[in-house]
Amino acid sequence: MSIQKRAVLFMSLYLSMAPWCMTPVQSQEMKQAGKPGLFSLGANRQVSIGSITADNFWLLDDASRYQEMYTREFNIVTPENQLKFRHIQPQRDVFTFAAADRHVRFAEQHDIAVHGHTLIWHRSLPEWLLESPLPRSDMIAIMNHHIDTVMGHYKGRIKIWDVVNEPITGKGKLRHTVWHDRIGEEYIELALRRARQADPSAKLLINDYNVATINRKSTKLYNLTKQLLERGVPLDGIGFQMHLSVHDGLDFESFSENLQRFSDLGLALFITELDVAIHTPVTTAKLQRQASLYRDIFLRLLSQKTVKSIQMWGFTDKYSWIDSHFPGHCCGLIYDKNWGKKLSYTAISEALVSEPQYFPQTVTLPAGSFDDAHGVDTDGAIVFNVDNGDWIQFNNVDLKNGFAKLRIRYGNGQLQPGNWRAEVRLDSPSGVEIAKIPIVPTGGWDVFRDKTATITGGSGRHTVYVVFKGDRGAGHFDWVRFEE
Ligand code: XIL
Numbered sequence: 001m002s003i004q005k006r007a008v009l010f011m012s013l014y015l016s017m018a019p020w021c022m023t024p025v026q027s028q029e030m031k032q033a034g035k036p037g038l039f040s041l042g043a044n045r046q047v048s049i050g051s052i053t054a055d056n057f058w059l060l061d062d063a064s065r066y067q068e069m070y071t072r073e074f075n076i077v078t079p080e081n082q083l084k085f086r087h088i089q090p091q092r093d094v095f096t097f098a099a100a101d102r103h104v105r106f107a108e109q110h111d112i113a114v115h116g117h118t119l120i121w122h123r124s125l126p127e128w129l130l131e132s133p134l135p136r137s138d139m140i141a142i143m144n145h146h147i148d149t150v151m152g153h154y155k156g157r158i159k160i161w162d163v164v165n166e167p168i169t170g171k172g173k174l175r176h177t178v179w180h181d182r183i184g185e186e187y188i189e190l191a192l193r194r195a196r197q198a199d200p201s202a203k204l205l206i207n208d209y210n211v212a213t214i215n216r217k218s219t220k221l222y223n224l225t226k227q228l229l230e231r232g233v234p235l236d237g238i239g240f241q242m243h244l245s246v247h248d249g250l251d252f253e254s255f256s257e258n259l260q261r262f263s264d265l266g267l268a269l270f271i272t273e274l275d276v277a278i279h280t281p282v283t284t285a286k287l288q289r290q291a292s293l294y295r296d297i298f299l300r301l302l303s304q305k306t307v308k309s310i311q312m313w314g315f316t317d318k319y320s321w322i323d324s325h326f327p328g329h330c331c332g333l334i335y336d337k338n339w340g341k342k343l344s345y346t347a348i349s350e351a352l353v354s355e356p357q358y359f360p361q362t363v364t365l366p367a368g369s370f371d372d373a374h375g376v377d378t379d380g381a382i383v384f385n386v387d388n389g390d391w392i393q394f395n396n397v398d399l400k401n402g403f404a405k406l407r408i409r410y411g412n413g414q415l416q417p418g419n420w421r422a423e424v425r426l427d428s429p430s431g432v433e434i435a436k437i438p439i440v441p442t443g444g445w446d447v448f449r450d451k452t453a454t455i456t457g458g459s460g461r462h463t464v465y466v467v468f469k470g471d472r473g474a475g476h477f478d479w480v481r482f483e484e
Helices: 003-021 024-033 063-073 098-109 127-131 136-153 178-183 187-198 216-230 252-263 284-302 343-353
Strands: 048-053 076-079 113-120 160-165 203-208 237-240 243-245 268-279 307-312 361-364 382-386 391-398 405-412 420-426 433-439 444-454 461-469 473-483
Touching: 048 063, 048 098, 048 113, 076 098, 076 307, 098 113, 113 136, 113 187, 113 268, 136 178, 136 187, 160 187, 178 187, 187 203, 187 216, 203 216, 203 268, 216 252, 252 268, 252 284, 268 284, 284 307, 284 343, 433 444
Parallel strands: 048 076, 048 307, 076 113, 113 160, 160 203, 203 237, 237 268, 243 268, 268 307
Antiparallel strands: 361 473, 382 473, 391 461, 405 444, 405 473, 420 433, 420 461
16 A cells, blocks of 8 residues: 555544544533534424535545534434445445445444435446346346345434435426336335335435425425325335525425425425525625525424424535536535535524424315315316305314414305305314304406405314305315414
8 A cells, every 4th residue: 555545544544533432422412512513403393404424524635624513513414425326336236335334334423313315316326237228127126136235234224215316307207217217117116115125114215306396396296105105105205305596596485385285195304405506606695695595494494393304415615516516506505615604504503593483384275175075176276066064174273373364265156245154163163163254256266366364262283174154156265374
């Protein structure tokens, strides 16, 4: 070995030794002794805060600083690349775990959870898998063997896995990938079932980008997820990558509504790859806008109890994929290139310690919530005949959580003027009435009107019923929203 190589090896061993020698308890105490890191600010909100860990981070020029920051700030991490297929199985049946092991061991030494990324993806695949067109049975065998070996290797240690990554296109179709095209669309189900067998205690996710708000892609993911769950396929959560930009921002209402619809399926939610890129040149105004986006994203996420972790795709702009992958963009993270805390860092620290926020919640009405619903039209609205006494049911509504209004959007053509109202009742369709909404004809099916009712009385958690009173008629109800 050359002197130079030995020096690098020695330095890296030295740099990584000190923290490795500590017990989790010691390192936890050390974290608490200094200023609290982000994860401890988030502790009483029951959300883990994390980042990727860079490839061979123990060899970076500033490895000790990197490790110090990472262990101080985070309690969950995702190895950026070194768990990907190409790195783990570079030759058929040859598994190389050394680098990934190092990420996992380091995290374990510091009491930090590891999020496994990723098992089945169309990118970061080895040449051997791509060069010869293997038949379906071979592809299934390769997929199973990879899942068994990798999850088996980290059994009980990596507790969350992105089993399938990026399976859907922007047009809302299943992506044509080597897995999809050679196995068929059931590759997703096969991978998830195999993963459950490989480590029954691991949380299994589908992870994708551009699925944070309601759009064609997230709706396809939603429908796919729903079908998988209905068929009993083991799927525990969704990973929302969230690679964003200051320029594009985020539609926050759509974001909350989208998170809610996935939560309503009984899934846990994971933010897996958050970054907010800036289109160069960087200006103070853009940094401020970035901070405000980070703050608002965190506030929304913290108000959603099903969100289990919020991870960023890095923490310092010095080590980020943005510069190399998106020319003309940079600086999407919370520390700058010189390790200075950015406004975005302050913004998320403030969000983490702020009082829980309440955001108006729009409930897109599911067909089954009507006692006689007879259809859902193309954009998801309910079309139904309303009879006197028909009701919509909302489970587990927290009246204490600050909402005081209920807004309903509807259109109708056939109601008699003056005859109609919606009564808001607690716990049964004939329970205590807490609000009343008069419903007047809107002049047609496509003519919508929003009506708001103030809720008086009622506290704590209840099943809330919206009961329709009046003559028989037909209505088109788009949504009901609880507002502050
Ligand atoms: C990126 C890494 O950050 C880069 O270093 C690598 O060159 C390409 O992959 N979605 C994902 C991640 O699921 O695995 C990608 O990571 C970023 C987009």
